[in-house]
Amino acid sequence: ERLPDLLKRMPKAELHMHIEGSLEPELMFALTARNGLSLPYADVAALKRAYVFGNLQAFLDVYHAGTLVLRTEQDFYDMAWAYLQRAAADRVLHTEIFFDTQTHTGHGVSADTVINGLHRACVDVQQQLGVSASLILCFLRHLSEEEASEALEQAMPHLDKLVGVGLASSELGHPPEKFTRVFAKARSLGLHLVAHAGEEGPPAYIWAALDALKVERIDHGVQAMKDPALVARLARDKVPLTVCPLSNLKLRVFPSLAQHNLGAMLQAGLVATVNSDDPAYFGGYINENFAQTFAALGLTAQNAFQLASNSFEASFIDASAKRAYQ
Ligand code: HPA
Ligand code: ZN
Secondary structure (H helix, E strand, O other), X not given: OOHHXXXXXXXXXXXXXXXXXXXXXXXXXXXXXXXOOOOOOOOHHHHHHOOOOOOHHHHHHHHHHHHOOOXXXXXXXXXXXXXXXXXXXXXXXXXXXEEOOHXXXXXXXXXXXXXXXXXXXXXXXXHHHOOEEEEEEEEEOOOOHHHHHHHHHHHHHHHXXXXXXXXXXXXXXXXXXXXXXXXXXXXXXXXXXXXXXXXXOOHHHHHHHXXXXXXXXXXXXXXXXXXXXXXXXXXXXXOEEEEOHHHHHHOOOOOOHHHOOHHHHHHOOOEEEEOOEOHHHHOOOHHHHHHHHHHHHOOOHHHHHHHHHHHHHOOOOOHHHHHHHO
16 A cells, blocks of 8 residues: 555544634634624635744734634534544544633633533534544643633533643743643643643753643654653653644744654654644644655654554543554
């Protein structure tokens, strides 16, 4: 079998995808009209021309503007349903979806509206397509720990709809230890813990995510390769890293995919996975990330099996379900 076909066909899990980053321009315009709003772009083509980013913050500004069209529970449902259809087409059997409530409560949309809409799509996709989908609430690290705690409070009536909490948004200047208490609280509630670290930020932020926040996975983590002691720690403890190659390319973490360190991470024995991050903004869903990265780095079928296996191993599905996927 040809490698490109294997990459498309192989069963996989996606562990790093922000649902607000899956909002395609066409749906953004449709929701704008449905909600009687307006967008500062004439049409889909003009909007897509704005999708050129110098760094993470430049992206976050555009991404935030896109979230303003999300107003009703049905909007969140429709956005998640569209992503889940795409994921199923890419042979994603299980996905752990990042979302946040702080962006939306900041525009007057309640946490209940957000969570109920997303969760209903997760239930429907399991019933209709057999894809399992769970939700991870991300705190916004550019805001205070107190605001993160409020977001966790607002999510308390929905604990059964969440598998974990994460940490996203502007990394530089917002080290993980700022959120030590709210992560401890989430842990005491039985939630799994993950955090973005080492996307643009230094290895010290990855150490802090592990040691202060006690996370079980690192999102991105590509900067770990600058610190041999950290690589040894991540390998020893089999800490998964949810790598997003097209995101790293579009946010200029690496100048080209050929210079991406995914191959080196696998070589170093790290439990890396491939994910799409914000597929509507970064030029592709998970299979596009696999296809372009494998072509650029000359990765092999053996690497493909390893990455697929890592994706299920790193997931928060229970042990018996994991064995069924392996
Ligand atoms: N990093 C941090 N926050 C984010 C990202 C990302 O890649 N995508 C959406 N929110
Ligand atoms: Zn991310």
